[in-house]
Amino acid sequence: MSTVLPAVALSLVSAVAYAAAAVAQERLASRASGTGALRLLGSGAWWWSVALNAAAALLHVVALAYGPLTVVQPLGALTLVAAVPLGARTAGRRVSPAEWRGTALTLLGLAAILVTASGPAPGEVLSVPQALAVAGATAALIGMLSRPGARPGLRHATASGVASGVASALTQTVTVAATDRTGPLLSVQVIGVALLVAAFAAGGLLLSQTAYRGGLGAPLAVVTLANPTAAAVIGLALLGERLQGGPAGVLLALAGAGLASWGVVLLSRAAHRDDDHPVAAVLALQPGSAAPERVPRQPAPGHLTTVTR
Template sequence: MNATVIAVALSLVSAAAYAAAAVAQARLAGRTDRDAGVLRLLGRGAWWSAVALNAGGALLHVAALKYGPLTLVQPLGALTLVAAVPLGARAAGRRVTRTEWRGTILTLLGLGALLMTAGGAAPHETLSLPEALAVGAGTMAVVAGLSRPGARPGLRHAAASGITSGVASALTQTLTVSVTDHTGPLLSWRLVVVALLVSAFAMSGLLLSQTAYRGGLGAPLAVVTLANPVAAAAIGLALLGERLQGGTTSLFLALLGTVAAVRGVILLSRAQAQTPAAAGPAGDGPEPGAGPPSRVVIASRGPMDLPTLRPEPDRAPVGGP
């Protein structure tokens, strides 16, 4: 079988696995108390199902990179968004809205334009130990700012998730190239540190996406899908000697792609705000100890912010006991 066909097939299955994992995480987030910690998640079978799907998608993605170049495999990874939006709607028992379709298509077109500007040469350069440590420290600082305590779950956590996942992919490339090209000993302090950073950022990306999906799936997943390749490309351009193709034309195409992707995310955000929260499947009640349901009201913070739900305190009727 042709290597390109194998790469495409593996990428499609990988995207489907990532999409199913995103839907599972979103459903779990909707059924879990917002104050529940990581240990509470570790006790849920649905959480481990999502972890298994993400791990399977990652392994399939790595296998696809063995048969096809990054310029082929990475754009196909954006099909996660195309699969997840209808899967999420089906899980919620509703149809995909026109706004969701428009947002999905614009986001994918923007991502495609951005990824088309990347160089197609096979990777050969790797990060040195100081560079890997600098990338790790910088990523931690950015993620800490985006997901600081008290931040409302949503697009900032999604951006942090996409950044950590993209950095993990870039660091994974250093591991893969070092091992397959035999550019150094198979076991060195550099590779051990890089492997630890990959593990930490991969798990952080998973946990951050779980938090981001509490407010819905479409817009957060779009931000994750956009931030991931942007973070990886930034490391490639700054530290790994990669260059954009086409000069000025490439920069113009990248700008158009950014505008289209941002517009797509805004449309998905609006669709998410207008779509009522989906109830869980039959038999899925609130978490034990979550208390009785409260009435909610929409609290808008501005035209660019998603509405949030906050409890409305019960008021005793005038003259009542």
């Protein structure tokens, strides 16, 4: 466990920073609806949220250099957990019982995953052929899920989560390879994989924007769960990561994944019922964006609502 403590600590701080930035962007969007981008550039609150986003992203990248993908990526769900008390405090309200249940289940599940997935700092990296193979398979899967004419929703959310998870897995290769003192800082491997990271990160963002047009709750849960799943598959299949404890450890990890998944679903349902919910504000995590984008949700009969991005 001690070998992954830096990764866990960095992931925790990163999640809090992401959540704080999301809540800040949500409040800014609600106060500045219709405000032009140029006016937002003069807002200290906007720059503060951008700085928090950038810091959170940097902390996540550093965490990938210290811990395996099977640990770091699931901890991304902590952003949803941190957004609940931060958003409730900012809005001057209490955390609801459903939010507490979702938070507790998510934390219990992540704790079980942490116990079984803890391992040494990453030492293996994807070779250029492996990275290209992963990129090709991922692109084919994304193309199948988001084919033209597909209705925005869970398929686009799955594609977004997979793209983001693969981007993080490739980021770990870039980080470990770039900090390897036995080789050049900017090798063909580092530059090539970094370009793939940029492509999949951008693709994941665009796919999530499409997915949330069909509603918030279920797509948000799918994105949150598909991300660590994709990264864990790469870590276990190609990077030599292993679960601790043999068959019992595998069962514990599966139970933890189930608990965490149910917790994320509960938090996502709470966000679906309330556009101003703090977890909904997590969707504003777009580094460099002027403000959360508001996109239309399919209305219920006789009722018109919007989803906060």
